[in-house]
Amino acid sequence: MAKDKKPKRVAPRLPRGFVDREAGDLRAQEAMLATIRRVYESYGFEPVETPVFEFTDALGKFLPDSDRPNEGVFSLQDDDEQWMSLRYDLTAPLARFVAENYEALPKPYRSYRAGYVFRNEKPGPGRFRQFMQFDADIVGAPNVSADAEMAMMMADTMEALGIPRGQYVIRVNNRKVLDGVLEAIGLGGEENAGRRLTVLRAIDKLDKFGVEGVRLLLGEGRKDESGDFTPGAGLSREQIADLLSVLQFTELEFRGVGSNTAAYTLQNSKFMTVSTFAAGVEELVTITSFVESAGYDSKRIYIDPSVVRGLEYYTGPVFEAELLFDVVNEKGQKVQFGSVGGGGRYDGLVSRFMSQPVPATGFSIGVSRLMTALKNLGRLETEERAGPVVVTVMDKTRMADYQAMATRLRSALNADPSAPPVPVEVFQGNPKQFGKQLQYADRRNSPCVVIQGEDEKAAGKVQVKDLALGKELSAEITDNAEWREARAGQELVDEAQMVDAVKAILARQAGTRAR
Incomplete structure (x- = not known):
């Protein structure tokens, strides 16, 4: 008689792109979230919570359209064979919540949420499949004063966390400015969507590669130090010159050196004849006026036409919270820490669920990345507590x-x-x-x-x-x-x-x- 086989032991292993966190990190995170929460509530925001699963079609048009919508998001079918996905961010679920409860909510509706989001993407150093975001949004506010307020609140948050002035900046742009330039140089329309994305990705590398590096990426392409070649957008010299005429002065006024003149400089651009561009510039001028009147100078909130946000739903002002101090990367090189959050205006997202336009603007903080930054600055409360x-x-x-x-x-x-x-x-x-x-x-x-x-x-x-x-x-x-x-x-x-x-x-x- 054959002996019964012993049951095979399950190996204790963690899926790639996920991490375990212990008491010290969790307590430090809670202290950081409490500080952020106090700032948000001082601006009149109230908490709301949405579930981690949403119907896949509610998460937004930026998700892939396929028979199994599992690229970029984690998806499954419920008993009714409807596709559900783990939330990709906290903004699309908020849009669904607002649309579903629109009549009962005060307008404008100010809310904040902290929670985990999930990306079904290849993990790597510092790139996780589950991570926490902390968002604040105003839904139902059409005026750019709401966008200016978002930028001011982010500056206040950085300082409440112990990040001193001069080591952070809130960079502000307007997608209408970039869209207007692209339209003017012949890259408007759905047929050019792919090339526009390549151009925006090239502009987003301005901090890393400088003007000349971006010039190569807008043209035929760029070869890095290792010999790897990145294909470019294939723009002509004239098209590249037109784009850089809008972007290049960012180098001269880099990181808030001097006054906030970018929006006023753009008023002299030849692209002011393009209505989309002109509307974006005037909104930046208004935001500049609002933040300066409230006492936020260019070392705290900086108008920067090179700011690019990736998600398709942004329709107006966009923001980046950037930390300016140096850290040593995995190659032993000194680099600036970079972005710890971003956001912008998304006037079309809630409207997907409704028959009326619903303006909205918001900001999202990357909690894990911000915690890493605070550790680098020695500002994170990580002292060991007494046990029982x-x-x-x-x-x-x-x-x-x-x-x-x-x-x-x-x-x-x-x-x-x-x-x-x-x-x-x-x-x-x-x-x-x-x-x-x-x-x-x-x-x-x-x-x-x-x-x-x-x-x-x-x-x-x-x-x-x-x-x-x-x-x-x-x-x-x-x-x-x-x-x-x-x-x-x-x-x-x-x-x-x-x-x-x-x-x-x-x-x-x-x-x-x-x-």
């Missing part, structure tokens, strides 16, 4: 007594709801080896442990051991017998004094950390 007070188990038949002790401590140590919680737990592992319990408490960064064996119980006493003080005193003792006798950091107190003894230890350790 551990009630040890000397006799497993007395578990009810230990739970009662823990409940008493938990109630007394957490009486102030405004103070950070003090965790208390009963050791739930194998209690046979007491040393293992102390080792567990040490690994949990526990401030102290409570010990009550048979003798202590009979005498109405408990042992309270300060683990930090114990380590300090033990380091001064070299003799084992002396160490056992000293019981470093440990004191015997009446059961009625247990709470006060633990509080004294916590206060002592808090004072040591403060120093």
Whole structure:
């Protein structure tokens, strides 16, 4: 008779493009989100939450159109054979929510959302398939004062997070400006959609390659240092010169050097005869006036005609939050950190669901990337928290007594709801080896442990051991017998004094950390 095969073990493995995150990172993220949330709420925004799944057709026209819409997004069919997808961003689900609840919502509708989004794309260094965004949007506001307010709020957010002026800038452009130039040089219409995309991608490389590099990408193409060749957009010299006439002064006024003159300079462009271009320029002039009147100079909010946003639904002003300090990349080169968020006006997205135009503007922060930036600046709250007070188990038949002790401590140590919680737990592992319990408490960064064996119980006493003080005193003792006798950091107190003894230890350790 054949022996039964042992069930095959499942290998513990993480899918590519996804990461596990532990307590320190999660707490640091929550502190960062709380700061952003305070800024958003100070501007009148309220929270809303949408599910991670939406019907695929609700996510927007920018998704691929195929029999199985699984390129770029993660999709599945429900029981009704309707395609659903994990959300690609937080903006398209908001558009669906607003359209579905339009009559009940105040207009304009200000909302913010933080949540994970999913991209079914090839992962790489710093490129994940699941990541968090934190968005704020105003739906139902047609005036560009709403766009100006978005830019100001992003500047305030950067500074609230501890990023000083001079190390960030909010760059602002208008898609109508770029669309007007492209229309003027013969790249309008659906038949040129592919070439327009290549041109916009080339313009987006201005920071990285400079004017000459972009000139090559707009023309025949560019070969990099490794010899790899990137095909260009194939524009003529005249077309390239026309585009650079709009973009090149960005190099001269780079990153807010001097006053915000870009919008006024564009008013002298020959493309002002193109209505789309002229409308975009006038909106930039208005935004410049609004932000300057509110005290936001060009070192905080900077009009930059080279800003390009990738999604098709942007219809007007677009924004980038860019960090200007240097970091070392994977090749050991010093580079600027770059963008941590972006957004813009998307007047057509909500209208997809309705029979009326619904203007909207918004901004999205890349949470993971911003956290990396704050770590580089030393602005992220990553200090290790004290672990739980551990009630040890000397006799497993007395578990009810230990739970009662823990409940008493938990109630007394957490009486102030405004103070950070003090965790208390009963050791739930194998209690046979007491040393293992102390080792567990040490690994949990526990401030102290409570010990009550048979003798202590009979005498109405408990042992309270300060683990930090114990380590300090033990380091001064070299003799084992002396160490056992000293019981470093440990004191015997009446059961009625247990709470006060633990509080004294916590206060002592808090004072040591403060120093």
